[in-house]
Amino acid sequence: MKKLKRITAVGLSVILAASLAACGGSDGKEDTKESGKAKGTTITFWNSFTGADGDMLVEMVDKFNKENKDGITVDMDISADFDSQLSTAFAAGEGPTMMLSSSAYRFTYGDYLQDVSDVFDKTDLDKADFIQSYLDYCSDGDSLYFVPFQIVGYYMYWNKDLFEAAGLDPDTPPATWNEWQEWAGKLTDESKNVYGSGISYDYAYQIAHIMQRFGGLAVTDDNGKWKANFAGNAGYEKFLNMYKAMADKGDNPVEADTDSMASAGQIGMTAGGPWVTAGLDTAGVNYGIGLIPQGDAGDMNSVEVIGFAITTAASDEEKEAAYKFIEWWNTENDDGSSPALEWSLTNGFPAYTYSVQDKDEYKENEKLSVMSSADPEAPTDFITDSNFPGINAVLTDVIPEMINAVAFGNASVDAALEKAQSSADKIVEDYNK
Amino acid sequence: MERVRKYWNKPSRSAYVFVAPSIILLILFSVIPLIMAFGLSFFDVPITMNTAKFIGWNNFVEAFHDSRFLNSLKVTAIFTGLEVPIQVLGSLIVAALISKNNKRNKFLRAVYFLPVICSATVIGIMWRMILHSNIGFITAAMQSMGLGKINFMNTPGLTIYVVSFISIWRSFGISAIIYVTAIQQVSPSLFEAAEMDGAGKIRQFIHITVPSIQPTFWYILMTRFAGALQIFDIIYVTTNGGPNYTTESTVSYIYSRAFSSNSSMGYASAMSVVLFIIIMFITVLMYHRMNKEE
Numbered sequence: 051m052k053k054l055k056r057i058t059a060v061g062l063s064v065i066l067a068a069s070l071a072a073c074g075g076s077d078g079k080e081d082t083k084e085s086g087k088a089k090g091t092t093i094t095f096w097n098s099f100t101g102a103d104g105d106m107l108v109e110m111v112d113k114f115n116k117e118n119k120d121g122i123t124v125d126m127d128i129s130a131d132f133d134s135q136l137s138t139a140f141a142a143g144e145g146p147t148m149m150l151s152s153s154a155y156r157f158t159y160g161d162y163l164q165d166v167s168d169v170f171d172k173t174d175l176d177k178a179d180f181i182q183s184y185l186d187y188c189s190d191g192d193s194l195y196f197v198p199f200q201i202v203g204y205y206m207y208w209n210k211d212l213f214e215a216a217g218l219d220p221d222t223p224p225a226t227w228n229e230w231q232e233w234a235g236k237l238t239d240e241s242k243n244v245y246g247s248g249i250s251y252d253y254a255y256q257i258a259h260i261m262q263r264f265g266g267l268a269v270t271d272d273n274g275k276w277k278a279n280f281a282g283n284a285g286y287e288k289f290l291n292m293y294k295a296m297a298d299k300g301d302n303p304v305e306a307d308t309d310s311m312a313s314a315g316q317i318g319m320t321a322g323g324p325w326v327t328a329g330l331d332t333a334g335v336n337y338g339i340g341l342i343p344q345g346d347a348g349d350m351n352s353v354e355v356i357g358f359a360i361t362t363a364a365s366d367e368e369k370e371a372a373y374k375f376i377e378w379w380n381t382e383n384d385d386g387s388s389p390a391l392e393w394s395l396t397n398g399f400p401a402y403t404y405s406v407q408d409k410d411e412y413k414e415n416e417k418l419s420v421m422s423s424a425d426p427e428a429p430t431d432f433i434t435d436s437n438f439p440g441i442n443a444v445l446t447d448v449i450p451e452m453i454n455a456v457a458f459g460n461a462s463v464d465a466a467l468e469k470a471q472s473s474a475d476k477i478v479e480d481y482n483k
Numbered sequence: 484m485e486r487v488r489k490y491w492n493k494p495s496r497s498a499y500v501f502v503a504p505s506i507i508l509l510i511l512f513s514v515i516p517l518i519m520a521f522g523l524s525f526f527d528v529p530i531t532m533n534t535a536k537f538i539g540w541n542n543f544v545e546a547f548h549d550s551r552f553l554n555s556l557k558v559t560a561i562f563t564g565l566e567v568p569i570q571v572l573g574s575l576i577v578a579a580l581i582s583k584n585n586k587r588n589k590f591l592r593a594v595y596f597l598p599v600i601c602s603a604t605v606i607g608i609m610w611r612m613i614l615h616s617n618i619g620f621i622t623a624a625m626q627s628m629g630l631g632k633i634n635f636m637n638t639p640g641l642t643i644y645v646v647s648f649i650s651i652w653r654s655f656g657i658s659a660i661i662y663v664t665a666i667q668q669v670s671p672s673l674f675e676a677a678e679m680d681g682a683g684k685i686r687q688f689i690h691i692t693v694p695s696i697q698p699t700f701w702y703i704l705m706t707r708f709a710g711a712l713q714i715f716d717i718i719y720v721t722t723n724g725g726p727n728y729t730t731e732s733t734v735s736y737i738y739s740r741a742f743s744s745n746s747s748m749g750y751a752s753a754m755s756v757v758l759f760i761i762i763m764f765i766t767v768l769m770y771h772r773m774n775k776e777e
Contacts, residue, residue: 133530134742141532158746161533243617251637252725304637305616306725314618446743454727458639 088371090121093364095375097150098132102328103397110389114378122371124148145363148372153188153355156195157439164360164369167194172370173377179403183430187355190437196357197376198402200393203353204259205421206343207312207326208319210336212237212244216318223319223340227264230319230343231292234301237318245303245311247296248320251457252306254449256321258433259352261449263345264289268444268474269434275482276438278474280452280467285346290456290463297457304457324398327417339420351428355402387411394418440477448473517759524753530746542753552754554728555736558643562732563711565647570707574655575700578662579688592663596656603653607720610649611636639729642722646730650717654710658703665699666692701773705766712762733758 099107111126127146129135139145140162156163167189170177177185180198188196210220216236224230234246250256262268265285269278280286296302303311311317313329320326321342330337344350358376360369379389380403391409394401400421401407407422433449434441452470455461461469491500524542526535546552577595581588598606613620614635626632635645669692677687693700715734718724724731724739733754741751 137530137532137742137746141530158530162531245617252723303617304634304726306637306722307611307615310612310615311617316617442743446739454725458727460727 087367088120088122088374091367091371092123092125093147093368093371093375095124095126095148095150095372096132096135096146097126097128098130099128099150100130104128106393106396110379110393113389114375118374118378120371120374122374124375139363140361145361147360147364147368148375149359149361150199150356151196151359153196153357154441155359156188156190157441159361160190160195162362163195164362164364165193165195166197166358166360166373167192169194169197169373169376173373175377175380179405181402181404181426183351183426183428184353184355184402187353187430187436188357196355196359198355198357199379200356200397200399201353201402202323202356203351203400203421203424204256204321204323204342205326206319206321206340207330208338208340209312209315209317210338211315212318215239216246220336221338223338224343226343227289227292227345231296231301234296234318235299238299238301240300242316244316244318245301246318247302248308248312248317249293249296249302250306250308251304251453252450253308254445254453255323255354257449257453258445259342260321261286261289262352262433263342263347263350265345266347267431267434268448269438269440269478271435271437276435276440276478278471278478280448280474281471283467286467287463288346290452290466293453294456294463324400324417324421327398339417341420341424349425349428351424351426351430352432353430354432355430438481440481443477444474448477520752520755520759523749524756526749528748528752530742530748532748535749538749542750543757545750546754546757551728551731551736552733555731555733558729558731559712559714559733561643562647562650562714563708565644566651566711566714567704567707569647569651570655570658570711571700571704573651574658574703575662575693577655578659578666579692581659582663582666584667592656592660595659598653599656601653603716604720606649606653607717610645611721614645636722637726639727642726643730646718646721649721650711650714653717654707658707661699661703662696665696669695697776698773701769705769705773708765708769709762712758712765 095111097104097107107128108126111124115123127135132151136145136149136151136159140159145162169175184198184201185194188194188198206223208223213220216233216239218233218236224233230247237246238244249260258268265283265288266279268280269276271277293302297304305311308317308320309322309326309329312320312322312326313333313335315333315335327339358372358379360372364372382388382391382405386409388406390401390403391406391412393399394406395411395415395418398417398421400418401412406412412418412422430436432441434444438444448470451473452466455466455469456463491497523535525537525539527538527541528535581591581595612618614622616622616632616634616637619635622633622635634641636642673691673695674687677691682690713734714732715738718730718732718735719738722730724735737751737754737758740747740754
């Protein structure tokens with residue numbers, strides 16, 4: 051009788067446990083989460099975070115390796131020569147399980163990346179929590195190739211002390227590019243080596259972020275064909291004329307390294323990524339941060355999305371283990387914090403999830419609040435349509451040639467734009483074939 | 484086994500065993516990549532090398548129509564023209580002055596050699612900061628002396644000289660030390676005899692030192708030539724080819740075409756082959772001249 055009771059009790063517990071599992075498993079995630087395939091798996095993780103943020107990444111990965119209950123080990127390799135490392139590995143039929151890179155890498159290494167759109171089915175990550183425009187940036191059709199990790203936008207920084215010295219309101223940055231140019235003149239003080247504007251001729255990303263506010267995207271989709279938009283682009287022409295005028299007048303230095311000058315308190319206004327704040331903070335510069343003034347091209351939130359990608363070198367077990375890491379990165383712990391939140395707060399990069407943006411610590415951070423104040427629904431395309439595979443060629447060849455020609459007086463603005471059009475046409479032609 | 488041992492134990496054959504490791508490494512890391520680069524130059528190959536389309540001489544034709552490649556050849560020629568004579572002759576003169584083994588010369592040799600052991604990255608960043616147009620120490624010092632504001636790193640026409648100076652400063656020590664070693668091997672009796680005949684230091688240098696160290700001179704000349712034609716690291720960390728591509732050397736351009744996201748391995752290989760032919764041609768000419776003089 052006792053035996054029967056025990057069997058009945060065990061049987062009931064099994065049924066109860068099974069029914070509880072069934073209640074929680076209505077979303078179909080249970081199979082994978084409980085599959086345990088990832089247990090004890092070691093995955094390789096490559097990236098190029100060689101700076102101070104790399105040290106933090108090492109700490110975070112160590113933390114995951116210690117904390118995770120599945121015995122997953124993430125073996126991270128940070129390389130300054132990430133591109134060469136990746137290309138030679140892929141060429142040899144190898145590669146990491148997971149990597150961190152710009153989502154634009156899908157155009158170069160697309161054949162070696164796995165679709166990760168099932169990450170939201172196979173983990174507890176909520177797709178609705180991710181800002182959709184950033185996910186779109188990492189997608190090609192229905193396929194998602196990157197899970198956002200870091201949003202790199204460009205922002206305006208202004209030196210409040212220099213504003214005050216020039217008789218400008220230190221709390222009011224320029225709202226238009228006309229104001230930028232006009233105020234650059236007021237801020238410039240040759241006797242103190244101070245320049246009002248800090249736009250570098252050797253910083254294609256900075257130039258691109260600014261010029262697209264003047265003249266929109268450099269390459270767009272024209273009824274299924276890519277089209278370059280340099281020649282005759284009134285916005286680009288206006289930007290180049292403004293740059294040239296400021297450089298000729300001495301209000302903008304003809305200098306490649308303007309970030310160091312901003313840190314030295316010799317630049318009134320500049321545009322750059324979140325990393326600029328590190329130099330300004332270290333140097334004790336009294337600065338303000340805001341969104342880059344909009345130009346004639348209208349509202350935009352141009353960004354570059356850095357994300358986690360899983361390569362084709364990863365087995366199913368390794369992919370699942372990588373998902374566990376991505377899930378951990380974006381999951382709150384008991385203290386209400388998460389690696390993603392810590393990363394944003396420490397490194398000053400805006401969050402890509404609403405849940406992190408809603409955190410009090412995040413809202414209280416003035417810089418992050420400003421960075422997140424851009425309209426998330428505004429187009430996030432950066433300089434070209436986000437699906438144009440030749441974006442890197444535009445950034446590394448076309449824009450540098452154009453701005454150099456103007457900066458050093460080799461060509462008129464019109465001629466520089468014509469040349470840029472012809473170079474861009476060649477790139478576009480390759481992808482239109 | 485015994486037969487194999489006996490076979491290789493003969494002096495004429497054992498030499499091959501000793502050189503085998505070097506030969507294997509040479510084949511693996513120099514000969515095979517070289518042959519592959521030749522092969523790749525006839526293909527359209529992406530960075531991942533997962534596809535290859537034979538395109539014949541197209542990469543070469545494109546290279547000779549590519550203004551950036553032609554400009555990079557010009558930049559490399561200017562750089563070589565500046566670096567090699569200063570390096571080869573300047574370090575010879577300095578070596579002659581510090582060749583005697585006394586405390587002062589030993590200290591100076593160490594000073595000259597110091598940049599050689601520093602990484603190009605450190606040197607590049609250091610000079611970039613020292614010569615910065617606005618916050619550079621030298622720029623500020625010159626400005627305070629009333630010499631005006633010189634934009635060393637961002638002036639087309641000037642920056643190539645600055646980069647050449649940095650490169651010479653960096654590798655000057657190694658050439659000088661090699662010369663010092665060679666000069667110290669010259670028999671002192673030759674100098675004593677010349678002195679007895681009334682020859683001054685300059686005549687001794689021209690008529691004894693220089694002819695005695697000719698093999699070293701040719702060695703430095705050839706290695707510096709080949710090195711200058713392949714200049715990359717200092718440019719990469721100081722100017723990255725700017726301003727306006729006036730310091731973009733051929734290897735810098737090849738690197739950007741091979742490993743940037745806009746990569747084209749076939750095209751980069753074709754440009755490498757062109758550079759290889761130029762270097763080989765010059766080296767063979769110099770080698771021929773050296774043999775003739777000897």
